[in-house]
Amino acid sequence: MELLSNLAIGFDIALSPYTLMLAVIGCFIGTIIGALPGLGPSNGVAILIPLTFTMGLDATSALVLMTSVYYGAMYGGRISSILLNIPGDEPALMTTLDGYPMAKAGRAGDALVLSGVASFVGAFLATIGLMLLAPLLARVAFLFGPAEYFALYLLAFATLGGMASNNQAKAAIASCIGLGISMIGVDNNSGLPRLTGGNMHLFDGIDFLVAIVGLFAIAEVFFFIESHGKNTSIGVKLEKVTIPVKDIIGSGWTMLRSSIVGFIAGVLPGAGASLGSFLAYMSEKSIAGEKGGFGTGVPKGVAAPEAGNNAAAGGALVPMLTLGVPGSGTTAVLLALLMTLNITPGPMLFTERPEVVWGLIASLLIANFVLLLMNVPMVKIFVKILSVPPWVLLPGVTMISFVGIYSLSGSYFDLLLMVAFGVLGYVLRKLDVPTVPVILGILLGGHMEDALRRAMVLSSGDWTFLFSSGISITLWIIAVAGFVAPMFLRNVLKKPQRITD
Amino acid sequence: MTKRLFKALATSAVLGLGATTAATAAECIAPANPGGGWDFTCRQIGKIMYDIGAVDKPVQVTNMAGAGGGLAFTHVVSERGDDADLIIAASSATSTRLAQNAYAGMTADQVRFVGAIGADPGVIVVAADSPYQSLNDLVEDVKANPGEVAFAGGSAVGGFDHLKPLMILQRAGVTDVTAVKYIGVDGGADAITQTVGGFTQAMTGDMSEIVGFLKSGDVRAIAVLTEERVPGFEDIPTAKEQGIDVVAVNWRGLYVPKDISDDDFNMWAERLQKVADSDEWKEAMAANGLAPFTKVGADFQTYVDSVVAEIRALSKEIGVIQ
Numbered sequence: 089m090e091l092l093s094n095l096a097i098g099f100d101i102a103l104s105p106y107t108l109m110l111a112v113i114g115c116f117i118g119t120i121i122g123a124l125p126g127l128g129p130s131n132g133v134a135i136l137i138p139l140t141f142t143m144g145l146d147a148t149s150a151l152v153l154m155t156s157v158y159y160g161a162m163y164g165g166r167i168s169s170i171l172l173n174i175p176g177d178e179p180a181l182m183t184t185l186d187g188y189p190m191a192k193a194g195r196a197g198d199a200l201v202l203s204g205v206a207s208f209v210g211a212f213l214a215t216i217g218l219m220l221l222a223p224l225l226a227r228v229a230f231l232f233g234p235a236e237y238f239a240l241y242l243l244a245f246a247t248l249g250g251m252a253s254n255n256q257a258k259a260a261i262a263s264c265i266g267l268g269i270s271m272i273g274v275d276n277n278s279g280l281p282r283l284t285g286g287n288m289h290l291f292d293g294i295d296f297l298v299a300i301v302g303l304f305a306i307a308e309v310f311f312f313i314e315s316h317g318k319n320t321s322i323g324v325k326l327e328k329v330t331i332p333v334k335d336i337i338g339s340g341w342t343m344l345r346s347s348i349v350g351f352i353a354g355v356l357p358g359a360g361a362s363l364g365s366f367l368a369y370m371s372e373k374s375i376a377g378e379k380g381g382f383g384t385g386v387p388k389g390v391a392a393p394e395a396g397n398n399a400a401a402g403g404a405l406v407p408m409l410t411l412g413v414p415g416s417g418t419t420a421v422l423l424a425l426l427m428t429l430n431i432t433p434g435p436m437l438f439t440e441r442p443e444v445v446w447g448l449i450a451s452l453l454i455a456n457f458v459l460l461l462m463n464v465p466m467v468k469i470f471v472k473i474l475s476v477p478p479w480v481l482l483p484g485v486t487m488i489s490f491v492g493i494y495s496l497s498g499s500y501f502d503l504l505l506m507v508a509f510g511v512l513g514y515v516l517r518k519l520d521v522p523t524v525p526v527i528l529g530i531l532l533g534g535h536m537e538d539a540l541r542r543a544m545v546l547s548s549g550d551w552t553f554l555f556s557s558g559i560s561i562t563l564w565i566i567a568v569a570g571f572v573a574p575m576f577l578r579n580v581l582k583k584p585q586r587i588t589d
Numbered sequence: 590m591t592k593r594l595f596k597a598l599a600t601s602a603v604l605g606l607g608a609t610t611a612a613t614a615a616e617c618i619a620p621a622n623p624g625g626g627w628d629f630t631c632r633q634i635g636k637i638m639y640d641i642g643a644v645d646k647p648v649q650v651t652n653m654a655g656a657g658g659g660l661a662f663t664h665v666v667s668e669r670g671d672d673a674d675l676i677i678a679a680s681s682a683t684s685t686r687l688a689q690n691a692y693a694g695m696t697a698d699q700v701r702f703v704g705a706i707g708a709d710p711g712v713i714v715v716a717a718d719s720p721y722q723s724l725n726d727l728v729e730d731v732k733a734n735p736g737e738v739a740f741a742g743g744s745a746v747g748g749f750d751h752l753k754p755l756m757i758l759q760r761a762g763v764t765d766v767t768a769v770k771y772i773g774v775d776g777g778a779d780a781i782t783q784t785v786g787g788f789t790q791a792m793t794g795d796m797s798e799i800v801g802f803l804k805s806g807d808v809r810a811i812a813v814l815t816e817e818r819v820p821g822f823e824d825i826p827t828a829k830e831q832g833i834d835v836v837a838v839n840w841r842g843l844y845v846p847k848d849i850s851d852d853d854f855n856m857w858a859e860r861l862q863k864v865a866d867s868d869e870w871k872e873a874m875a876a877n878g879l880a881p882f883t884k885v886g887a888d889f890q891t892y893v894d895s896v897v898a899e900i901r902a903l904s905k906e907i908g909v910i911q
Contacts, residue, residue, distance in 0.1 A: 134623045134652060137632070233788035234772070274656070276773050279691075279747045288663055288693055291656035412778040412801060421623040428632040430876040434778070434801020498653050499660065542772040546739050546788060 091219070097443060098450030101148055110145075110153045111451055115458045118160020122167070124488050125174045125305045129161035130418040137425055147429040148444055152451040154425055155405075158418055159211060159455050162361070162401045163463050166203045166394055171196060171471065174304040174485070178296055179361035179397035181527055182369045184304075186382060186389025193385050198332040200471070202387055203394040204463035205336050206343050208456060210395035213347040214354065214402025215452045223438060225355050225406050229413065232356055234542035235554045239563035240356070241536035244363055244528070246571035247370040258521045266529015269294055270537070277541045289501040296531045298502050301489045302509020303516075303523045310514040312482050331464070335387035342372050342388045343395040350396030354403020361400040362531050368396025374570070402452070409433050409445060614646040617843075618677045620661030622654045626709070626795075629877070630678035630841045634706070634861070637869045643860040648676075657745070658683055659692040666699045670846050673853040676703070681839040684893055685749045688900035689910050701849070702893045703857045705842030706865040707874050708882030709795035711753045711814035712825070716785045717807055724812040724831045727791060728761045731769060739770035741780035741789040743798065746773055747909045749839060750780075752900070753793045753814060755907050756835045757828060767908055781808060795839050796822070797878035814838065819880050840882055842889065858886040 101107065121132035133154055140150040165180030170187035183203060190199040217225075232240075245263065272283045273293030284290035346368035353364035372392035373382040382389045405422075407413045412433040414420035426433050431444055438445050493506050513523055540554075547553030555561050615638075617631035628650070635648030653661040661677060669675055679702065687697045713724060721727045731738045742750030751773065755766045763769075772789065774780050777798025784792040785807050792799075792808070796819065802808045803822075812828040813819055814837040828835045845857055864870050865883045874881065884892050904910045 130623070137623075137650075229782045230786035233783060233786055274745070276745050279745055286693075288656045288659050291659065292654060411782060412798075413776070413782060424623040424628050424632065427629050427877065428636060430873055432797075432801055432876060432878075435805030435807060436801050498651055499655070499664070542774070545770055545772050548736060548770075 114156025122164025189385030306510025307513030364400025
């Protein structure tokens with residue numbers, strides 16, 4: 089009952105025409121920001137914060153606007169993943185794996201609608217989870233120490249090898265390149281710079297957005313130049329958009345499972361949305377097995393990461409609101425916004441400022457429905473921005489990439505680095521080495537190392553500390569099983585498959 | 590076709606404008622990613638300056654993360670040396686890194702420190718169910734089992750949060766302070782979750798980082814590192830009254846480029862003073878656990894110089910730098 093009365097307070101605030109309008113505007117801007125490569129949700133929200141001050145918004149309205157932008161960006165990230173094979177933001181990385189092949193096979197519309205629905209399911213379930221479980225789930229963060237986080241990241245990397253279906257060795261090499269790149273920067277545990285060549289720009293390591301935009305968008309430009317504008321993979325035709333009812337129903341369970349996986353990953357402060365979509369994709373891939381055809385453009389491969397990353401976005405709000413620990417880059421920006429508005433997130437937020445929390449939750453629910461409407465029937469509007477011919481689109485994408493990356497740190501060094509990553513991406517693609525594991529290596533490698541190093545400091549170098557809790561042992565078992573199982577299961581699974589086919 | 594092209598261009602132009610600064614508005618560089626203390630300083634001070642009419646356009650905040658503030662420092666010194674419309678967020682972390690020569694040879698006199706208008710008192714915190722009831726309980730345990738006690742804090746090894754327990758232990762007569770374990774995690778709240786979770790025995794941080802957790806009863810503060818008890822938190826004893834004379838506050842302030850005119854410098858000092866005197870700032874301080882700490886203009890420059898010298902001597906003594 090208390091929940092209902094709280095929700096009533098929330099909807100009372102969120103349903104005023106003004107707030108509703110802010111939610112719609114936020115969703116629209118967010119979707120565009122998400123769809124543009126280089127401008128991830130965290131940049132987008134950071135750039136828009138001053139807007140809330142100039143508009144003179146009160147705390148709740150500002151929060152509604154910014155979270156709408158946040159959710160919108162999570163939805164929008166998939167659009168350029170599917171249509172351009174360039175992830176709009178880092179969690180949308182996994183959506184390129186099946187979304188783009190599906191679009192190339194002439195099913196771009198189906199992929200967009202399906203991923204829109206999957207995003208809705210993920211975000212909706214996560215918001216419900218946030219509403220019902222937030223104060224309880226906050227306690228989960230207390231159970232995760234360095235050893236547990238290390239095992240969690242290990243689990244992610246153990247399943248990485250099976251990601252590129254054509255050649256596992258190349259996927260492994262790619263992830264090693266990523267891990268190597270993640271070593272660059274000041275070592276957190278000794279304060280000494282590593283692999284920086286004395287260059288101060290590298291002290292904080294390499295921002296993965298620079299790597300993503302370089303490896304995907306800039307590399308694409310190089311291919312375009314090489315082929316003199318012919319044979320470019322960019323510019324998938326989007327014909328009529330219909331609702332692929334069969335695919336949506338067919339991936340119902342996938343969406344549900346992925347939402348749960350994503351939400352849990354989001355709740356853990358050290359993990360975040362990228363890990364959420366990755367784990368969701370990999371677990372669905374292993375459930376589907378060889379027959380599932382993940383990586384070739386199957387609907388489930390689109391639904392899984394989208395449900396996963398949107399659920400993780402909702403999950404990441406749990407530690408942000410209840411502990412003040414941001415679970416992802418974007419929630420860190422939202423945290424900044426809250427503190428500027430004199431709201432200190434933490435264990436007391438739910439009791440001290442119920443109107444803020446429940447107003448936020450109610451507006452998230454509203455934003456979700458707005459986004460579903462915006463992204464399914466109106467998907468063509470967003471696509472039009474991206475469906476101009478390649479000779480116009482590519483320079484545009486390049487320009488936006490440069491602006492977006494420059495806004496990260498305001499230094500031209502990142503621009504040079506981005507071009508260098510473009511060259512690397514070009515070379516890797518020529519050698520048929522997948523680029524997604526490179527990014528995941530950069531994205532997760534640093535966190536994994538930090539966790540290991542902290543564990544070693546706390547245990548004075550005793551490695552048995554890594555297996556000292558039930559949670560870490562469980563994660564280790566899943567990781568080892570996830571790594572070894574595909575090797576044996578492959579032979580077992582293939583034979584019956586031939587018979588049934 | 591042309592229509593689409595214009596749409597695409599217009600979209601990117603709008604976004605481009607959002608990312609760059611309007612020509613004449615003042616700019617505040619937060620030398621870190623959004624969400625931290627420097628970002629708070631820029632956004633809060635910038636917002637209040639605009640709200641009370643000290644500046645006539647909203648202050649544009651630029652996040653320039655890198656090298657713990659070193660990137661922004663270098664950028665200001667080498668490229669924006671005479672930009673009178675520029676302010677940069679600073680704190681004790683800035684002076685600590687300058688003292689430890691962590692900005693690759695840059696020194697404190699290459700910019701002008703214009704003022705601080707609040708300070709975050711240093712605190713030592715333990716989980717609610719911890720056996721330590723006072724700072725001395727903790728210190729005694731460290732003396733008895735040096736390798737058994739671990740601290741978590743929001744700054745990297747050698748940073749300000751790490752120095753606080755080292756200073757306390759050193760003043761309390763612990764000979765080998767380097768045997769004390771410290772893990773640097775991503776911010777104070779994260780350090781608290783590690784401590785409440787029992788992975789570390791104590792958390793070292795700032796008052797603002799622990800306010801919510803104090804109220805919820807998850808943690809107990811066993812010492813605050815100020816001269817006097819902090820208003821609003823009168824039940825937290827100072828380290829000084831427990832016999833360990835350590836004062837460590839994390840001031841929040843600004844520096845400006847070195848080569849701006851004295852008039853411009855004084856103008857910023859004045860604006861900052863206006864913010865310090867405003868009710869909005871008092872409210873913001875109360876909500877975020879900041880204590881009043883106003884030093885503006887030349888007075889502040891002297892303060893920073895003395896702090897830098899002090900931390901340099903201390904870091905050498907403790908062995909953080911050679």
